[in-house]
Structure formats: structure tokens, C-alpha cells
Amino acid sequence: MKFDNLESIQSLAIVGATGLVGQECLDILTEQKIRIPNLKLLASEASAGEGIDVGGEEILVEALREDSFDGIEVAFFSVPTDVTRRYVPAALSAGAIVIDDSSVYRMHQEVPLIIPEVNGATLRDFNGSLISNPNCSTIPVALALKPLLDTFGIERVVVSTYQSVSGAGKAAYEELSTQAIALLSGGSAEAKAFPHRIAFNCLPQIGSLTENGNTEEEEKVGRELRKILQAPDLRVSTTAVRVPTFCAHGATVNVEFRDDFKDIEEVRELLNNAPGVKILDNPAHHIYPTNVEAIGSDPAFVGRLRRDGSVRAGVNFWVIADNLRKGAALNVLQCLQTLYTYRRMS
Numbered sequence: 001m002k003f004d005n006l007e008s009i010q011s012l013a014i015v016g017a018t019g020l021v022g023q024e025c026l027d028i029l030t031e032q033k034i035r036i037p038n039l040k041l042l043a044s045e046a047s048a049g050e051g052i053d054v055g056g057e058e059i060l061v062e063a064l065r066e067d068s069f070d071g072i073e074v075a076f077f078s079v080p081t082d083v084t085r086r087y088v089p090a091a092l093s094a095g096a097i098v099i100d101d102s103s104v105y106r107m108h109q110e111v112p113l114i115i116p117e118v119n120g121a122t123l124r125d126f127n128g129s130l131i132s133n134p135n136c137s138t139i140p141v142a143l144a145l146k147p148l149l150d151t152f153g154i155e156r157v158v159v160s161t162y163q164s165v166s167g168a169g170k171a172a173y174e175e176l177s178t179q180a181i182a183l184l185s186g187g188s189a190e191a192k193a194f195p196h197r198i199a200f201n202c203l204p205q206i207g208s209l210t211e212n213g214n215t216e217e218e219e220k221v222g223r224e225l226r227k228i229l230q231a232p233d234l235r236v237s238t239t240a241v242r243v244p245t246f247c248a249h250g251a252t253v254n255v256e257f258r259d260d261f262k263d264i265e266e267v268r269e270l271l272n273n274a275p276g277v278k279i280l281d282n283p284a285h286h287i288y289p290t291n292v293e294a295i296g297s298d299p300a301f302v303g304r305l306r307r308d309g310s311v312r313a314g315v316n317f318w319v320i321a322d323n324l325r326k327g328a329a330l331n332v333l334q335c336l337q338t339l340y341t342y343r344r345m346s
Helices: 004-008 020-031 081-093 116-123 138-152 170-184 216-228 264-272 325-345
Strands: 011-015 038-043 051-054 057-060 074-077 097-100 130-132 154-163 235-242 249-257 277-279 300-307 314-321
Touching: 004 325, 011 020, 011 081, 020 038, 020 051, 020 325, 038 051, 038 057, 074 081, 081 097, 097 325, 116 138, 116 325, 138 154, 138 216, 138 249, 138 264, 138 277, 138 300, 138 314, 138 325, 154 216, 216 235, 264 277, 264 300, 264 314, 314 325
Parallel strands: 011 038, 011 074, 074 097, 097 130, 154 235, 277 300
Antiparallel strands: 051 057, 154 249, 249 314, 300 314
16 A cells, blocks of 8 residues: 555654554555654653664654654554553644554544544544554454445354464563573473463463453454444454464454355455455465464455355354554554545545
């Protein structure tokens, strides 16, 4: 995707610039050769003064403060929720357009929750200053569900996620590496970022438990899908699992349709033509998407597509996407591109 309208942005603050998502955002700006005249990199006091190479230019990280947003046109936040709550109001008060990657504002009625390929048109008449980026597991699932919902209607969705450690931040990413090296060297592995060892292990709980026994991570998927797809009655059941991979979140998805379909090729064609989705599906020849294909790629990849014979009209499939890229940084930049496109047209 070309980000030609981003060239008009005069100042951009990346809050959480030293984190995995912040770094991915800077990588995409470099790949696309987008030069922002005033690019401000903000992080904690501990990272202040660190130099980051952005397109051959070293930019020093500044400590995040309430007055960091004076003169800033756009601010992208990818930081813990407590930091979001404290500093997003400061950015908005300074007049910045804010795109937030946390869960803090996602379910606020007045805040659009945007995947440009799915509901980007929501920004056509949007005159506000705060946009929320969905959960990195919700995005690939929503991309695949959108054409199916529009064509067949959906009665129920069952999602099981396989989420990489990068979704839990840099410390978790490094812990998987450290533990794997220690165990392969005959040593022991100490768990710090997770409640149990993550190397060569799967953890069937992500986030805190809610009253009904689900985790907050699992609840997010259903809430966000209903808002993004404008399907308030959509029934969604989710199980979220942390797996010992470094990057890319996958999900098995079972969808029960309202209307039946002729054959699986009809479904395959819909998904193959859906924006932001790419089909890799020939399991007889071991062709299906894995983390390897997803990492560093823009689309959500779909494979293992097949009819679910246990219901009248249903399908099963596997979907996977780079959680740092399409699940966060890329989606944010696409939101900005979409917003600026509509505002230039008005």
C-alpha cells in the first residue's frame, strides 16, 4: 500500500518508540521512504537519550512528558494502559490527532475502532481526534469474517488464538529466547514475563480472568468484532493461548452461517478477493500459511479452508498475520492514510 497522503504530515510523535510496535512503525516509514519533517520519538525516562536510526538519520529518544505534544500534528501510542490514560488526554489537549493501540478507548462509543479494509469508511465523516486500533488477534479474524458476513450472514463464531510472545512486549520476546537457549544448553528456565515457562510450552490463559471464567483477552475479541463488523448480536466464543513463537498471531476459526453456500470454492473466492486477505491453501501439498510467511508481510493469510459438516452451513479455517505489523503498526498507518484521504476530499 502506498502512503502518499502521509507525506503531508508535518509532525508525528511515536509514544513507545523503543518498543516492538514502535520499532515496526519506524521500519515501515523507512521502507515506504516517508519522511516526517518533525518526527519525535518518545519513551520512558530510562530510554531518553537513546539513538534510533530512522532511514539513515539518528533521532534521539525523548522522555515522555505532558508537554511532549506541543506542535505535534499526529501522535501514535503503543504503551501500557496506565501510560495511555495519563498522556493521551495531554496529546488531545495539545491538538494532536491520536491513534491509540491499547484497549483503553476501543469500546468508547464515540471512538472509531478501525481496520481500514473492513470499516475504513467510518472515517469519511469523522471529525474527532481519537482513533483506536483493534486487538492484534481481532484484526486478522475480522478481515476474514467481513466478506463472509456480508454474503452469508453469520450465526456464531468460535475462535482459538495462537498468540506469539511479541504480543506481550519486548521483555516477553526476550524471555522466550533466553529460556530456549538455557534449556538447550542443559540449564533451567526462570519465568518472569509469564506465570509459567514459555519456551517449548503453551499457556492457555492470556490476561486476567473475568467473572464468567473467560480472560479479558478472550472477551476483547468478541466485543471488538461486534463493533468493527457492526454486528451487535454476533455470538463469539474465544479461547486465547500463548505459544512459543516470536512473532505472528494465528487463529483457528469456526463460522456457522445463516445462509448456506454452494461449495467451498464459493467461500474461497470470496476470501481470495477480500482486501487485506491472501489465500495459501493446498494442504495436499503442505501449502498453508505459517508464522514464516506471515512475519514481515502485510496481509492476513488464510488456509485449511473446509466445510464444517457438523452444522448445516459452516466452515473452518486458519488465519495468521504479523501482529506487530498488520496487527498494530501497519494498521495504524493505514488508518492515518484513510483519514487524510477523506479529509483531503472534503
